[in-house]
Amino acid sequence: MKTLFKIAAAVSLSASLLAGTAMAQESQRQPVTSISQLLDRVRADARDAAAENQRRLQEFRANRDRQAALVAQARGQLNTLEAAGRANQERFEANQERIRELDAELRQAQGAFGELFGAARQKSGEFASIIEASIASAQAPGRHQPLRELSQSRTLPDRAELDRIWQAMISEMELQGDVVTFNARVSGVNDGQPVPVTRVGVFNAFITQGGTRYVLWRTEETNPAAGYRLVQLERQPPGRLLDAASNLARASEGEIVSGPIDPSRGQLLNIYKDVPNTVERFNQGGIVAQIILGLLIFSAAFGLFRLFALFTTNSAINGQKRRSTASKGNPLGRIMLAYEEVKDRPIETIELKLDEAILRETPKLEFGLNFLKLAAAVAPLLGLLGTVTGMIRTFTQITLFGTGDPRIMAGGISEALVTTVMGLIAAIPLLFIHSFAASFARGAQQTLEEQAAGIIARHAEERAG
């Protein structure tokens, strides 16, 4: 009440100030010419102001009384509403009690069935998740919906709904044994239009349109709410698994073929995205692997070239053995020509000349063999070098980061192993090529050194008769 009064006073004060200004304006209009006039004017103003204040005070009082009446009215209303609220609260509690009673009654009525319904809800929830994640749902999307609704409903399931659980279970079991082809959308394939998908039980599925590829039925990890869909495997497994899949797709009805089954429902196939392919594997080997590959390519090309040359030389020598006319095109022929030049001289001269001719031929046969042998020996050594540099890298990592995570060390270990493999892979064919080339060269050499003289002697005797 005191505050109200204060506000009223403040309002009256400001009102009087406004009035003062108005009077000042008036006084400007009627200029005061004497002190007595001013006195009169002041007195008259004071009277006006007092009358005005009195009027306003009365107005405020009337207002205050009206407000008090309103407050009393609101209080009355509040009291009635509170009474109504209390009544409602009581009714609510009574109803709660009634619900509890009814629940208890229901539980009693359910008896042992209460647990059954709980179990049915839980199982249908679990089984809905299993069915949703099963690749057979790609064939018939939304199979899990009725079970999901059953697991979330508050009412007691009826007989038909309970039946639905075991029926779904049995149909899922049946689907596990199927190998079927159906049309479905696979994301990123055929512009999202349905393509034929072959499903092996509920274990894995693949498409054969435009090359055999395995597909997975999964949700996006970043956005699981988007639901399950068919996606291609990021990296396809090795060829024999794909071959088995396309065999299966091509097989006619009732034919028995060996096909792929991933018992982990796609998880094992998914691991292939972590397994490096040949190129990545090679890159793990670093610069040493590149050096080994370069050595292998160069030496193998050179070795095959030598092998071919030695083979043709050998067959030319074998041809020359049977013919008595010497040709310049092969080593044996050239030796025979050398003999022809000196055949009338003494034996010592002939022998010297023959030895000289043989000596001229042999280096040509042996050309490059030592290099091949060296390359075959160096390749595993380079592999060993890579092993050691890889191990040095591994131990540097261990010094820096400790042994906590095996992945940190994997880089160095990969380098070590890949270079070793590369060294062996390079050494094996090079050894083979060298072995073949060397045996060709030795055969030709023996023929020249040990048989040239004999062949010449034979032809000479034949001509002599």
Added chain:
Amino acid sequence: MDFQGAFSGLQEFLERGGPILTWIMALTFVMWAFILERLAYFGLAHKGVAGRAIREWGARSDHSSWHAHAIRDQLISEVRLKADQNVELIKTLVALAPLFGLLGTVTGMVAVFDVMAISGSSDARGMSAGVARATIPTMAGMVSALSGLIFSSQIERMAKRRVHELADELEVG
């Protein structure tokens, strides 16, 4: 053991040993084919080849001239070429067998480390497949090399001795 059981056992062994084991098996087959070929040659054909050389030498009246010596050398050399055939190849194959075994060891170790890198753990059961791939080819390579080594040195000695015997038979003078 019946054939079916033996075959499935072999198949399981090859499966556990990985692709390199198949290579070692092929290598061993080829090596033994060559060894048996050599044994068959010395057992059956060598006598005929040597006998032909001896008859040709015996048919000659002249055993002392330069021509005769050259022809004798040629006869011996031809027999030696026949006797030495494939011996070097067998020795190469024997040397290759442990190399293949080593290759198997390393590829097996790569498989072990792949499992470690993918699973991020050192689960012994997961790695056992890789370890089998590492050890079985090593063993197979060793066995193959040892089995071939004995015969390859025997065959080499046999070839040398037979050629020597022939040289003794072809008398000069």
